Ligand code: FAD
Ligand code: SF4
């Protein structure tokens with residue numbers, strides 16, 4: 356290998372488990388770079404003076420600097436550079452949509468492949484340890500509601516600054532979507548456990564099975580703490596509103612994935628929560644949630660899985676890598692199709708999904724092509740299970756119980772530039788503010804909110 360920068364035009368591929376092996380279990384699909392592979396990939400980076408990769412990363416990680424540390428064989432220094440801007444490198448390296456963020460305009464893409472920034476970030480996160488240095492005690496207490504990436508990041512930053520932090524989570528496990536939504540084959544739960552153990556070592560306290568707004572009121576929490584961070588996400592499924600939606604074996608993707616990821620239905624016997632996938636599965640939607648549901652259904656033993664999406668492949672919001680993995684694993688796609696009716700056998704079981712054929716029109720103001728039904732063109736897909744993955748919104752149980760909290764028309768929490776809500780000392784971030792977004796945007800908000808809380812309490 357030539358040690359000069361940028362000589363190697365094409366990426367060092369990351370090793371993957373073979374399809375025939377991986378579709379029978381929930382083990383991770385992609386392996387981490389070895390030290391040598393990471394160094395070779397790092398040596399491809401041109402160390403641009405005005406790096407577009409940094410501009411395109413939502414939290415502006417100093418990408419050339421951390422890559423240079425890897426090229427020098429020094430991942431233990433690289434981690435320090437990454438942590439200045441992103442507290443969750445092992446998670447983001449795996450799940451960020453790099454192709455539309457940091458890697459999109461990488462200079463190396465002009466002559467070959469972009470630098471594999473996400474894979475390098477994951478390498479650093481997986482192979483190094485973070486320092487546990489809690490700050491000097493401030494004698495002030497902060498409550499954090501929810502335990503997704505926004506909350507975990509906010510908790511970590513505040514604990515490092517010396518605040519006493521307590522996290523309240525409605526579910527019996529910690530991590531939000533990282534735990535119950537994104538499957539093991541994309542994000543092993545030990546990666547998340549490592550993050551949470553790190554926070555525990557920093558002194559963060561966690562309480563599970565606490566649905567704030569029901570188990571305890573928001574006002575009780577507000578009275579006991581000096582500031583509050585709201586990171587309750589957007590976990591409520593949107594419904595299809597078509598006939599047949601109430602049949603047995605019609606699931607929202609969130610319920611389907613929660614039963615698998617959180618309740619471990621694939622270990623039925625060891626765990627008490629079965630999920631029977633006994634025939635053809637149809638998944639409706641075109642995002643990461645749809646890909647996760649489809650690939651999980653295959654692993655649960657579905658003889659066939661078809662994804663129905665109303666636009667074309669180009670318009671799918673899912674990560675390119677996830678679509679490619681789904682295709683490799685045998686997931687089929689029906690593009691330009693929209694569900695009309697779920698048909699049953701008269702005894703509550705699903706037998707098919709009736710779909711409307713669509714066509715694409717001109718791009719809308721956001722650049723996405725609109726779609727129209729083609730009159731009279733319908734078709735039917737055989738199905739024993741239908742999974743709805745058309746989108747998520749905020750759950751209002753807590754939000755509507757918080758007197759004086761301003762929400763916008765979509766039910767998202769309104770915040771100012773410091774992420775403070777309309778209630779003094781109450782900050783919010785992640786999906787509850789942005790609507791269903793991404794892990795790195797949630798983590799970025801968590802970090803920004805921690806700084807604002809620190810300022811507010813100083
Ligand atoms: P969440 O992760 O939603 O966490 C919120 C937490 O708050 C939950 O644990 C919830 O139980 C808890 N909570 C809610 N209400 C209360 C209450 N009243 N009291 C106590 N606790 C409460 N993003 C990517 O960047 N890449 C991906 O590949 C990707 N894949 C995804 C796949 C799936 C299946 C899903 C659903 C989302 C995916 N996303 C992905 C989006 C990403 O996971 C979210 O944007 C991110 O998790 C939002 O983080 P958050 O901290 O705001 O909220
Ligand atoms: Fe890229 Fe995400 Fe890492 Fe930013 S956080 S450098 S977007 S992988």
Ligand code: SF4
Nearest residue numbers: 400401403408461462
């Ligand atoms: Fe390296 Fe690409 Fe960033 Fe340039 S744009 S510094 S080549 S990663």
